[in-house]
Amino acid sequence: MATVTLIEYEDASPEVKAVYDDIRAVRNTDYINNFWKALAHHPDTLKRIWASLKEVMGPGEIDSLTKEMIYIAVSIANNCDYCIHSHTASAFAKGMTPGQYQELMAVIGMAHQTNGIATGLKVPVDE
Amino acid sequence: MATVTLIEYEDASPEVKAVYDDIRAVRNTDYINNFWKALAHHPDTLKRIWASLKEVMGPGEIDSLTKEMIYIAVSIANNCDYCIHSHTASAFAKGMTPGQYQELMAVIGMAHQTNGIATGLKVPVDE
Amino acid sequence: MATVTLIEYEDASPEVKAVYDDIRAVRNTDYINNFWKALAHHPDTLKRIWASLKEVMGPGEIDSLTKEMIYIAVSIANNCDYCIHSHTASAFAKGMTPGQYQELMAVIGMAHQTNGIATGLKVPVDE
Amino acid sequence: MATVTLIEYEDASPEVKAVYDDIRAVRNTDYINNFWKALAHHPDTLKRIWASLKEVMGPGEIDSLTKEMIYIAVSIANNCDYCIHSHTASAFAKGMTPGQYQELMAVIGMAHQTNGIATGLKVPVDE
Amino acid sequence: MATVTLIEYEDASPEVKAVYDDIRAVRNTDYINNFWKALAHHPDTLKRIWASLKEVMGPGEIDSLTKEMIYIAVSIANNCDYCIHSHTASAFAKGMTPGQYQELMAVIGMAHQTNGIATGLKVPVDE
Amino acid sequence: MATVTLIEYEDASPEVKAVYDDIRAVRNTDYINNFWKALAHHPDTLKRIWASLKEVMGPGEIDSLTKEMIYIAVSIANNCDYCIHSHTASAFAKGMTPGQYQELMAVIGMAHQTNGIATGLKVPVDE
Numbered sequence: 001m002a003t004v005t006l007i008e009y010e011d012a013s014p015e016v017k018a019v020y021d022d023i024r025a026v027r028n029t030d031y032i033n034n035f036w037k038a039l040a041h042h043p044d045t046l047k048r049i050w051a052s053l054k055e056v057m058g059p060g061e062i063d064s065l066t067k068e069m070i071y072i073a074v075s076i077a078n079n080c081d082y083c084i085h086s087h088t089a090s091a092f093a094k095g096m097t098p099g100q101y102q103e104l105m106a107v108i109g110m111a112h113q114t115n116g117i118a119t120g121l122k123v124p125v126d127e
Numbered sequence: 128m129a130t131v132t133l134i135e136y137e138d139a140s141p142e143v144k145a146v147y148d149d150i151r152a153v154r155n156t157d158y159i160n161n162f163w164k165a166l167a168h169h170p171d172t173l174k175r176i177w178a179s180l181k182e183v184m185g186p187g188e189i190d191s192l193t194k195e196m197i198y199i200a201v202s203i204a205n206n207c208d209y210c211i212h213s214h215t216a217s218a219f220a221k222g223m224t225p226g227q228y229q230e231l232m233a234v235i236g237m238a239h240q241t242n243g244i245a246t247g248l249k250v251p252v253d254e
Numbered sequence: 255m256a257t258v259t260l261i262e263y264e265d266a267s268p269e270v271k272a273v274y275d276d277i278r279a280v281r282n283t284d285y286i287n288n289f290w291k292a293l294a295h296h297p298d299t300l301k302r303i304w305a306s307l308k309e310v311m312g313p314g315e316i317d318s319l320t321k322e323m324i325y326i327a328v329s330i331a332n333n334c335d336y337c338i339h340s341h342t343a344s345a346f347a348k349g350m351t352p353g354q355y356q357e358l359m360a361v362i363g364m365a366h367q368t369n370g371i372a373t374g375l376k377v378p379v380d381e
Numbered sequence: 382m383a384t385v386t387l388i389e390y391e392d393a394s395p396e397v398k399a400v401y402d403d404i405r406a407v408r409n410t411d412y413i414n415n416f417w418k419a420l421a422h423h424p425d426t427l428k429r430i431w432a433s434l435k436e437v438m439g440p441g442e443i444d445s446l447t448k449e450m451i452y453i454a455v456s457i458a459n460n461c462d463y464c465i466h467s468h469t470a471s472a473f474a475k476g477m478t479p480g481q482y483q484e485l486m487a488v489i490g491m492a493h494q495t496n497g498i499a500t501g502l503k504v505p506v507d508e
Numbered sequence: 509m510a511t512v513t514l515i516e517y518e519d520a521s522p523e524v525k526a527v528y529d530d531i532r533a534v535r536n537t538d539y540i541n542n543f544w545k546a547l548a549h550h551p552d553t554l555k556r557i558w559a560s561l562k563e564v565m566g567p568g569e570i571d572s573l574t575k576e577m578i579y580i581a582v583s584i585a586n587n588c589d590y591c592i593h594s595h596t597a598s599a600f601a602k603g604m605t606p607g608q609y610q611e612l613m614a615v616i617g618m619a620h621q622t623n624g625i626a627t628g629l630k631v632p633v634d635e
Numbered sequence: 636m637a638t639v640t641l642i643e644y645e646d647a648s649p650e651v652k653a654v655y656d657d658i659r660a661v662r663n664t665d666y667i668n669n670f671w672k673a674l675a676h677h678p679d680t681l682k683r684i685w686a687s688l689k690e691v692m693g694p695g696e697i698d699s700l701t702k703e704m705i706y707i708a709v710s711i712a713n714n715c716d717y718c719i720h721s722h723t724a725s726a727f728a729k730g731m732t733p734g735q736y737q738e739l740m741a742v743i744g745m746a747h748q749t750n751g752i753a754t755g756l757k758v759p760v761d762e
Contacts, residue, residue: 004248031253035241038250042356048433049241049363055429056237061226066193067234070200074238074370076628077204079333079714082245083238084628085252099188102677105628107194109684110183111201111210112624114162114176116709117617118209120584120592121131123165125212126158169610175687176617182683201624203374206460206587211374229423232374236430240367243455247330247338247359258502285507289495292504296737302560303495303744309556310491315480320447321488327451328492328751331458333714336499337492339506353442361448364437365455365464368416368430372463375385377419379466380412457755460587465755483550486755490557494748497582501711501719501740512756539761543749546758557749564745569734574701575742578708582746585712590753591746593760607696615702618691619709619718622670622684626717629639631673633720634666 006037016040019050026054033086065094073108133164143167146177153181160213192221200235260291270294273304280308287340319348327362387418397421400431407435414467446475454489514545524548527558534562541594573602581616641672651675654685661689668721700729708743 009020009032019040020032039046057067068091075083091101136147136159146167147159166173184194195218202210219228263274263286273294274286293300311321322345329337345355390401390413400421401413420427438448449472456464472482517528517540527548528540547554565575576599583591599609644655644667654675655667674681692702703726710718726736 004250006251034250034253035245038248039244041352042360044436045356045360048360048436049244052429052433053237053241055425056230056233060230061224062196062230062234066196067230069189069193069197070231070234071238072628073197073200074204074235075242076624077201078239078242078246078366079627080242080246081630082250082252083242084630087238089253097188098676102680103183103187103189103194104197105625106183106677106680106683107189107197108201108628109621109625110180111198111214112205112713113617113621114180115202115205115207115210116584116620117166117176117613118162119205119207119587120580120613120616121165122589122592123131123161123209124133125209126161126216168606169614171690172610172614175614175690179683179687182679199374203370205620206373208376211376225422229426232371233423233426235374236367236371239370239459240363243330243366244359244363246333247326247362249335249338258504260505288504288507289499292502293498295733296741298563299737299741302563302741303498306556306560307491307495309552310484310487314484315478316450316484316488320450321484323443323447324450324454324485324488325492327454328458328489329496331455332493332496332500332747334496334500336504336506337496341492343507351442357437357441357443357448358451360437361443361451362455364434365452365468366459368434369456369459369461369464371420371430372416373459373461375419377385377415377463378387379463380415380470453755457751460754462757465757479549483553486752487550487553487556489755490748490752493586493751494744497711497747498740498744500714501707501743503716503719512758514759542758542761543753546756547752557752561745561749564738564741568738569732570704570738570742574704575738577697577701577705578739578742579746581705581708582712582743583750585709586747586750586754588750588754590758590760591750595746597761605696611691611695611697611702612705614691615697615705616709618688619706620713622688623710623713623715623718625674625684626670627713627715629673631639631669631717632641633717634669634724 004038004041006034007040008037012040013043015043016046019043019046022054023050035082035086065091065096068094069096069100069104072104073111076108077112131165131168133161134167135164139167140170142170143173146170146173149181150177162209162213192218192223195221196223196227196231199231200238203235204239258292258295260288261294262291266294267297269297270300273297273300276308277304289336289340319345319350322348323350323354323358326358327365330362331366385419385422387415388421389418393421394424396424397427400424400427403435404431416463416467446472446477449475450477450481450485453485454492457489458493512546512549514542515548516545520548521551523551524554527551527554530562531558543590543594573599573604576602577604577608577612580612581619584616585620639673639676641669642675643672647675648678650678651681654678654681657689658685670717670721700726700731703729704731704735704739707739708746711743712747 012020023032023036024030036046039049068087071087072091075087139147150159150163151157166176195214198214199218202214266274277286277290278284293303322341325341326345329341393401404413404417405411420430449468452468453472456468520528531540531544532538544554547557576595579595580599583595647655658667658671659665674684703722706722707726710722
């Protein structure tokens, strides 16, 4: 079975093009990630997910780079190849240093380890 | 089957007490989390995990609160009840605001959603 | 390390051939999926898993296409590449429309999102 | 650490009350699930998640009960206690029979089994 | 929503009683685990799962205690509370020493750690 | 985004070379797995993880092959492609027979199945 097809800008409906345009404007780049091109088969989903992501990953009380590192942590735990790649690229684009990247991996690995042991031992929650 | 028993300070061997003392010194509190009391049945593991955690979660290029938020993200993805509770408490103790906590949950939820969809659609990694 | 080898029909033992024949008869196709060819190294496992799958995925109170969509949902959550591909193909073969496929992905994504948040917040179960 | 607090209708801000009112109207019941009461600390998240859920779980090409069964499948794979309980209740409310429930569990169990084996054996995807 | 009800021996149909009798005979104990009592609502599933478990966990090339430790490892990774408890009890009943139990937890924790890091770094498979 | 780069022995710092030398000595082979070459960008992590792995996987109360099989079980549940490959290779190198490998897969599959069902049914833990 083939992988999902991707809908390029020039082949997109006006509804989809409007989302692509907003992605380009918000991200200040012409590049549109494959994820959006894959969602474009279902414009309602494309619009909903993009609107949600824009809101959640936009300015707030947690800085933008930290949000990307959290996103990477979840994506690794869920083993989403695509998401690990794209959010690692985003984090580097937002200024993550090689040292921070190495530390991020170390924290993620450590968390997995103690998660496994605490779950296995059924450690009672601290009061 | 009973949950793992916890070894209290006063019942601990000198080897275990030494680790407990270090935990108290590094964390600047008398409180010792149940996780360590559960590991104390196997002093080699206790020493190894504590030494690793102290190194990984100690000062580095990622600030301490961010590390806790990453730890929470992994613990939620792995559904480790104990770890979610203890690292959420740590994050609040290190200054996480209620607004940051809400945003953290929103980012984690969003990541899970796009992880599921990108995996399901088998979106090819961007070049 | 090489991937598991696959045992083709013509190289199979009579015991394995009997299972392959049943798969072909039940599915009304000559095609035998790689999964079965990989299991054929252990005929007891091949027989047991095939007999179980035939029973579970056979006629019952849930229609056949719905069962495939449920199977896809689990396979995505477990990130089983092989299973996502094969059950997505089966679902399309059983009449899943492109619109249903898109909705399936949307429901799966949504479930992952609220799973993450409900687990993170430790929302108490409703009475 | 305490579990998240829940915001009851009478204590909610007008912004939150508006969402609660919509939940009640759409679901045709006065009951508001704890999940929404937990999200109400962050009205933007409450509004976004509710709007998304209403859209995704609303009328479409997959019938409503099937969507609930898919939601259950994901929630079990992610081990979200709250979500398993609430969506199982919803599925029964939407007409799931005891026989369908049993079959749902059987399909989910079967999928987990073959997911594990296919991942372990690294079975190559069928052409 | 209530937890699944359990069907006790005295309330079971002859079909279910026959499975319960076999469980008792194979395990050489009168005790029947709640898992089987929960499955008894669907006798076909009860029979199928019990027959599979008996075959898989029965005598073979891997000794019985090792099989239980593998079962625990999977159950922890999947975070199945019930399964962790019951298979840990079984492993102790089959002679697992406290030292082996501690080592089992250490290996499981270590595996989780390197799984997380290898997945995060996308380390290419060794030739 | 490119995969992580690997640091070969001849390009490594003296600090990293010392770890590589120890890996070669302990494992009695010149081959160094890609995992270590990927970690070598962060010598502290390389040293910590290697020291931990050497301790955990070294001689103890659980024999070496059993530890590898447990490692495989966790790696499959976490779907770590790299880890499945490398620990399966290690297990075979330590004497795992084809029959044991097949049984290992059967036990892992069975555990996933009952994990899913016990979690779905919320079976209460046996007293």
